[in-house]
């Protein structure tokens with residue numbers, strides 16, 4: 237007999253990782269049905285979670301969730317061979333400042349601001365020689381470098397391939413009984429102050445269908461307010477590309493936060509560049525104000541924005557200039573408009589049994605396991621034990 241129907245809306249990293257922790261919670265049993273609904277025709281991880289850089293850092297923010305999340309990433313990688321399965325590895329990370337030699341267009345507007353996690357006064361000292369590059373960081377031009385500064389101590393920064401991590405969480409949850417529905421949730425039904433179900437559109441028949449729910453976890457990223465307008469979440473589009481270096485060129489494992497001045501055009505750009513274990517290189521640019529489309533499958537990729545990222549990256553690296561651009565993509569980042577966040581908890585002011593996991597800004601990959609563990613404790617045990625998240629909660633909702 238089914239005693240609970242837990243429905244997760246959204247197959248990004250937050251929804252899939254929450255499904256993983258719920259299906260492996262010690263209270264999980266066949267009488268507790270867990271279902272994930274994802275709107276994309278192509279399955280999970282089609283949004284920001286499949287198109288992010290993949291940095292996992294002890295120096296991310298907010299601290300309350302980071303402290304849990306980093307350790308959970310380490311455990312997950314050990315338990316499921318994350319090294320081979322989702323590209324888990326420790327990585328060096330630094331800020332690079334200098335000049336570019338071929339920037340040929342004007343940059344964007346909104347920085348994604350990952351470096352906000354580093355308290356200004358506590359930055360580690362610059363590397364061995366002042367303004368110098370590490371010996372093995374050969375894929376940026378030395379003569380264009382003004383200063384390279386390591387951003388954290390060894391062991392404080394790691395990375396995953398975000399698409400592989402998210403889809404692995406999804407597959408591992410399915411192995412433990414997760415049900416999957418492809419469809420776009422259109423409303424969360426409530427009665428007498430409790431959630432009762434989720435209505436969704438079946439993508440094949442275009443019919444309106446519903447699934448009963450005792451508990452609903454809203455993890456629809458930037459789309460979360462379309463189901464719960466009270467949520468103070470805004471959406472920012474960001475573009476990224478992946479570059480495959482030429483045959484035989486090895487890219488040393490560094491993640492660089494760049495500040496590039498193009499003196500000829502008097503422009504400035506700050507792409508983030510991530511070397512990945514399979515020698516793929518990922519780079520992302522600034523955010524823009526493009527409106528959020530109906531679903532993740534309708535996200536429009538602006539070719540010029542991708543070209544701009546490539547030209548900025550190529551302006552400081554011969555190796556990347558000679559590589560081939562593989563993917564040109566865009567996605568929407570969910571940000572808490574009232575500041576702070578992410579929003580993690582039960583929206584008791586709206587309905588009992590309605591749980592929220594969204595607003596992770598530029599740290600959702602890093603903070604997903606901590607968020608998922610907290611949500612699984614809240615749903616299964618009635619309270620979050622792994623962290624004190626009270627300060628993250630905007631009181632209007634939770």
Ligand SMILES: Cc1cc2nc3c(=O)[nH]c(=O)nc-3n(C[C@H](O)[C@H](O)[C@H](O)COP(=O)(O)OP(=O)(O)OC[C@H]3O[C@@H](n4cnc5c(N)ncnc54)[C@H](O)[C@@H]3O)c2cc1C
Nearest residue numbers: 246248249250275283285289290291421457599600601602
């Ligand atoms: C360029 C860029 C680089 C980044 N790099 C990093 C990084 O290096 N490290 C890091 O920690 N974070 C990074 N991030 C942030 C990270 O990508 C996000 O915080 C995270 O992916 C958010 O995950 P999510 O599951 O909340 O949202 P999403 O990944 O957007 O997933 C939401 C899912 O919900 C689905 N959905 C929406 N509406 C519905 C509906 N009505 N019914 C059913 N399903 C629905 C969507 O289709 C989607 O699959 C980066 C972000 C960007 C944009």
